[in-house]
């Protein structure tokens with residue numbers, strides 16, 4: 001029997017088994033160099049190879065066009081809350097933001113340091129259970145960019161289509177929790193960023209994909225460490241980068257390519273999510289948080305009829321090897337995070353447990 005359990009963590013999250021096994025070997029001795037990956041200088045020929053392969057494989061996975069740079073930074077996705085307006089928003093101008101949950105709010109909170117913020121759509125009134133669209137969206141007159149969180153990790157909602165930015169405005173997306181979960185047209189964005197610790201690798205490295213024409217022309221003078229263009233030009237190693245994170249992201253890109261690329265990821269993710277959603281839709285013991293048309297294939301949020309039953313569900317699931325199912329404190333209940341590397345068998349095991357639990361507590365009401 002395996003000594004590993006089903007890890008439904010929202011991030012850091014489970015990684016592909018083959019990647020972890022390769023990493024175990026490479027931590028001891030990578031490329032027959034006699035030195036492990038954690039011990040190599042970020043300026044030697046071995047790390048040159050890691051850097052260049054990671055960039056090339058990232059480009060191949062996402063079919064990233066040549067006019068976009070691929071690079072990485074530290075400080076988590078949270079640092080991008082100020083980096084984006086610092087680099088792109090001139091004083092006195094406005095940027096439009098979709099308010100779809102905590103991560104969007106963290107970004108919205110920083111904009112005033114550099115310019116004006118306009119909330120162009122919000123689902124706050126319904127505790128972020130949907131994505132604002134249609135006549136719920138009102139852009140400002142002439143925004144510099146429109147920012148959205150493509151997948152709301154806490155609430156379990158996902159943009160199924162990109163917002164249509166007005167005029168010359170470009171799109172900025174926080175893709176931390178659904179990057180590379182399905183094919184996406186990256187040419188549509190000015191900038192995409194993603195903390196690696198969900199679909200791409202370990203915590204400590206943030207992937208950025210940005211139009212060269214934008215990142216090379218920051219709208220104000222900035223400290224060197226805050227300049228996207230400089231960071232990209234220096235291949236993410238203006239200073240010492242998180243070398244292990246870069247290496248591991250590279251291994252995850254190789255894994256995605258070997259598994260059939262983003263088309264294969266999408267098919268697998270749809271199938272996994274459907275196992276859980278089909279069951280939720282077929283019964284009335286568990287209630288989903290997100291409305292059906294906006295629900296996420298990555299983070300599935302649901303509740304029992306009472307908070308006491310939620311707590312019992314989480315405890316009993318844990319004892320059965322279904323771990324880290326507690327929902328974020330902002331909404332309570334349960335959250336099953338099933339990123340690319342999460343196995344289908346784990347989704348089936350969760351549904352089997354949900355059935356048993358609902359049966360044992362039949363008759364419980366909210």
Ligand SMILES: Cc1ncc(COP(=O)(O)O)c(C=O)c1O
Nearest residue numbers: 076077078103153174176177195
């Ligand atoms: C969508 C999204 N954005 C931003 C963050 C914050 O990332 P970090 O902790 O890397 O700063 C998270 C973390 O879970 C997230 O899910």
